[in-house]
Amino acid sequence: MMRLSSALLLLLVLPGLAAAEPVTVRAGSAPGYGRLVFDWPAAPAYRLEQQGDRVLLHFPAGTEWRLPQRPPANVMALATEGEALRLSLRPGARARHYRLGSRVVVELLDPTPEGAAEPPGRQPAERGPGTAGGANPMVAPAAPPVAVPAPVSPAAPQEAASPVSTPAARPAEIPSAAPVPAPVPALAPTRGVASRLSLPAGPAILLPFPAGTGAAILRRGEVLLLVFDSPEAPDLVPLQDDPVFGGLLAESLPEATLMRLPLAATSRLLARREATGWTLAVAPAGGEPPPEIDLATEAGPPPRLLLRAPSPGRVVPVQDPETGLPLLVGTLRQGQAAMRTGRRLPELDLPPTLLGTAVLARSDGVLLQAGTDRFTLALAGGGRLSLDTALAGPAPAPELVRSFDLPARPAAELLTQLQALQAGIAAAPPLARLPQRRAAGELLLALGLPQEAQAMLSLGFAEDPRAAADPSYAALAGAAALLAGRLGEAEALRSPAWGDGDEARLWQAALAAARSEWQPAATGFARSLPLLLAYPAGLKARLLPLAAQALAEAGETAALRRLLDAAGAEAAELALPRAMLAEAEGRSEEALAAYDRLAAGRDRRVRARALRQAVELRLASGRLxxxxxxxxxxxxxxxxxxxxxxxxxxxxxxxxxxxxxxxxxxxxxxxxxxxxxxxxxxxxxxxxxxxxxxxxxxAPPLAAVALYDANPDLRPEGAGSEQAILLLADRLTALDLGDRAAGLLRQVMQQAEGTSRAALGLRLAHLRFEEGDVAGAAAALADSAVPVLPPAQQVARAVLAARIEARRGQRDDAVAALRSLGAPGSEALAEVLVEASDWSGAAAAHATALAALPPAPAVLTDAEARLVLRQAVLLALAGDEAGLVTLREAQAARFGAGPLADAFALLTGDPLRGLADLPRLQRELQLFRNLPSRLEALRAGPPLTR
CATH class of the missing domain: 1.25.40 (Serine Threonine Protein Phosphatase 5, Tetratricopeptide repeat)
Known part of the structure; x- marks a missing residue:
């Protein structure tokens, strides 16, 4: 990493050195053609001239070349000729060329067999910087030969010509009442003519292809892609008025034929190999599924996937119409085997097919090869490829949407490309550098160098006003700032103008995680996990710990498990999320051991988090x-x-x-x-x-008062203030400091409003009433009156007001007021009647309060036992023997042992009727002797809070 950073520093400081770097020319061969790829840092102006078996390539003057040691297929010699490159071709070979981003690709096709028609084609569209995944220059794109064009200026990007076939027709339902008109395909007949068939299963056609031609079929949206590994396509003119197959369009590839058929998802296409070609029949969806292509993992080296299928044909590369990514299609020469279930891996997707197999490549290193009884799928460089890393479920539709071009290639290759880009930046005028600066920023970010990437992109803002107006460019700079630790400069990631694609979701989740907003971060990471796992190693190493921590903090265990499995057990930076996952899955001992190891480590942030997690786990398990x-x-x-x-x-x-x-x-x-x-x-x-x-x-009462006086800024407001003041008043009352408690209550009550004022005034009135200050109690109630109060407070104030009236001698008015309150006023009514020595009335009023007791046989609490005991006292004073008997039978069994139970037994026991009751009388006398000491113990308990 130190060497890599030093090399990049030299690139930024010494642009003149980088400008002298030669252009690398890569060579490759494939069945049917050879290829030369010119790795330019920026799209150059060039032209191609072919004169018989000689091709001249004219590029900007002064270009230095790094030519390959061996020329590709169909090239006999490769040398410079003045300011041009001269290619000596095999007799009859043909040249075609096109752009691929900033690269120039020249393909040298095999000689056309005598009598065969020249396949028509289209000019491939130039890949823009926002296209996801990049294209592999060693894999032929779906682009047929093009005639020699005029010179192309870098200021005017080459536009894609329309394909030979006309636009796809509307998807057809089976059957259709009226024919669906379709344009006549432009493909000229070469081998045979397509014909309609009459089959019991439904509409069908025969497509004549040479013997040994393989086929594959898969659905992309509402369009079926039909791939045949022979360029000799049939004439489709006879099908133009067919209600189902009239929309079938053909496109010739260098060594294959690609057809598109709009077909609704309610129908399926059945394919069967015949002696003269392939029969295609349409049937309703459902029915007996085709045989499944078997998938297996081969440990290697290199590790790869085996897709076992009968009679494999060839692998045909086409462009996916939904994502623009390379789609490697494996054809079958016989049988109907298909992949019924799609799978998603970090580097690729295996979409479901109707025939054959297909691989959607998200990485440039994906390689699909055909064997005798299988297809083998591997990653260049021996990368890890296993079904164990598959993300459960079929591939989503639509596919992941990218905004950045972050190539997942080796660091040395990325550095070489970065050197070429730096040379182009140095040579280009200031207002033409923006695309190269963006590409250089993406390369630096892919290498895991966010500070350097942000510096490169900042120069674009300073040079070109279009940079600030490009939301994607600003978001790329924000991503670099995020990983560089400058969160304030990363807000462009949240710009609505950037869009809501999968890459936007991923980086917005990263920003949320950096701000410890775990839940939104985890949601974003869980939805964009395949994209994250497909990132280049340098960038992924910086993002994976952030994603794993967010998923662990938010409890997204399923997504976290997938991430950790894909990252591998050797990733030390993921030790904390792995321990948190163990805790979430109930493996407490394993989690504690991991936390303790991390707490002894050197990473301070991880150490602090591990200490906290270990404490919480020990607390939850009862160890602390x-x-x-x-x-x-x-x-x-x-x-x-x-x-x-x-x-x-x-x-x-x-x-x-x-x-x-x-x-x-x-x-x-x-x-x-x-x-x-x-x-x-x-x-x-x-x-x-x-x-x-x-x-x-x-705190002790006096300490509580001192604490209250010393912290006026901490006195709560509203209900909290009321609770604190009432608590402090009770503590002062317990010390017989009633005047201090009353003064505190009055002071706070005058400053309070609403229900808090009413509650404090009620407590002050109670305090005055208990001290015998009836006038003070009445004044406190009047001063704290408010228009609207909760029902409970209204009842409590009415009860106290009635008791005050009774103390003033207005007993009849007080009794009437308390009786009107019903059960809430029963205890106070009993007290008023006791003061009037009306024992029977008091017992009757107090009986109402007993209705709130829990039903038998629940044991009475201390407060409930006192309530029952008071009723026994009132009944005894009233001489109500029958009431005592009834009370004893209902409540005696619910008393526990203790003085309250003894007193209740004494009050409710049978009266003496003869000499036989003398032993009981002796026990009761002994109880009376011990009762004062027991009651004194009860008096020593904590005071009641009203």
């Missing part, structure tokens, strides 16, 4: 309590400082301290956090106030 977990998280804060990771850890530790009953520790930690993160004060305030209330509840 909340207090110990909070201390462990706080102790690990030094592992990573200064960003959202530390802030999140501090908030989590404070929450655990509060859960453990250590509110003061939580408050101190958050006070320190607010000082370290002054810009996050607003976000920290809720946690600070919650910790402040928890500290008030835990």
């Amino acid at each position: 309590d909340a207090a110990a977990a909070a201390k462990a998280i706080e102790a690990g804060l030094l592992a990573w400082r200064g960003d959202a990771t530390e802030l999140d850890a501090r908030l989590r530790a404070a929450a655990l301290y509060r859960e453990a009953g250590k509110g003061r520790a939580a408050l101190d930690l958050l006070r320190e956090t607010a000082a370290l993160f002054p810009d996050r004060g607003k976000a920290l305030r809720p946690a600070l106030q919650e910790s402040f209330v928890a500290a008030l509840a835990e």
Whole structure:
């Protein structure tokens, strides 16, 4: 990596040296033709002249060449002749040429057999920089020979000529009531004439092809692609008025024939080899499926896939009409075997077929070869190719949409191409450099050098105003800035003008992950995972840890498992997501061991995250309590400082301290956090106030008062303020500091509004009433009255107002008011009647309160037992023996052991009737002797909060 960075630095600093680099000429041979590829950094002006068996190629003056050691097929000699290159061809060979991005491709075709017609063709469209995947210069594109054109200027890109066939017809349903007119194909007959057949299964035709011609059929959208590995196509004129096959169009390839048939998805095409050609029949969808082509993985070396099929034909490269990527089609000479289920691998797709096999190449290194009983699929350079890395499910439609050209080729080859691009940039005028700068930026990004890529693309913004107006160029610069750690300069990735393709989704997910927005990041990565896995190694090494962490944080275990399997176990930078996956899958011991190893590592960010994950896992499994977990998280804060990771850890530790009953520790930690993160004060305030209330509840009364006075800025607002003040008032009341509690309640009540004012005023009125200050209680209720209150507060204020009236001597009015409240006023009504010595009325009123008790046989709580005991006292004072018996039978079994149970048994026991009851009388007398000490123990309990 150091050598690579040094070489790139020399390229940027010494453009004059790069300008002297010669143009590399590559040679290759294939059945039927030879090929020369001129690797130019930018599209040059050139012309081609053929004079018999001699071809002259004229390029810009002063060009230096790096010629191949051996010429390709059909070339006898290759040499320079003045300012041109001279090719001496095999007698009868023909030359054709076209552009492929910035490259110039010259193909030398075998001599045409005597009597055979020259196959018509079309000029291949020039690949733009946004075309995904790139094209393999060693694989012939679907482009037939072209006559020698006039010189092409680099300022006016060559446009693609229309194919020989006319536009596809509308997909036909089977059968159709009216014929669908179709244009007459321009392909001239060479071997035979297509004919219609009458078959019981449905419409059918016979396409005459020479013996041994293989065929393959697959669907791309609503169009069927029919590939025959023979260029001798039949005449389709007799089918022009056919309602089904009238839309069949043919295109001649160098060594094959490509046909397109619009056919709705509700129909299927059946193919069968006959002695005179191929029979095609249309039938409704469904029916008996064709035999399946068997897939198997061969370990190698090199590792490859085996597609076992009877009678394999040849491999025909065509261009996929949906994605523009190379589509390698394997034909069959016999049988009907097909791939019924599509598969997706990182470097390629295996789309479903109706006959034969097909490979959609996303990488330049995909190689499909035919054997005796199989097709073999491998990656150039021995890359890993296995069904174990397949992404489940058929290939999606439409395919992944790319915006950048990021070639997945070896670093040395990318560096060579970068050198040529740098030479072209140095030689081009400033306003003609933008395409080369973009291509250089993509190469640098593919090499995993985002800082250099951003520098290269920034020069384009400075030189050419078109750069800022190009959303794709701006997004490419944003991607480089993202990986360089400059998140503020990466916002172009979120521009709506860029579009919503798969590449946009991938980089927007990367930006979200860099900002710790895990859920949207995980969603984007999960949907664009095949594209990420197809990226070049240098770029993928930078993006995979980000994607894996986002998927792990968001709990996307299925996508995370696919990513980790594709990356391999040797990827050390993915150790943390792998441990998080183990935790999510329930392998706790494995996860803990991995976290502990990472916590001892050198990567500070990973170390901090591993420490946190280990603490949380031990807390969830019961190995740590909340207090110990909070201390462990706080102790690990030094592992990573200064960003959202530390802030999140501090908030989590404070929450655990509060859960453990250590509110003061939580408050101190958050006070320190607010000082370290002054810009996050607003976000920290809720946690600070919650910790402040928890500290008030835990502190001794006097310490709680001091804490409240010392932190006026932490006093909560609204319901939180009400809770804190009421809590503090109870603590002061417990110390017999009623006046201090009343003053605090009055002070806060005057500043509060709405329901908080009413609640504080009600508590102040209760405090005054319990101290015997009836006038003060009435004044507190009047001062805290508000127009609208919740029903519960309205009832509580009405009960207290009635009790105040009773203390003032208006007992009848108070009783009437309490009776009108029903059950909520029953306890207060009983108290008023007790003060009037109306025991029977008090017992009757109090009986209403007993209706709220849970049904038998549930054991009574302490508060519920006191309620029942009070009813027993009232019944005993009223002399209601029958009521006591009924109460004893209903509630005696629900009392537990203790003084309350003893008192209830004493009050509800049978009266003395003779000498036989003397032992019971003795036990009751002993109970009375012990009752004062037991009641004193009850009085020592915590005060009740009203």
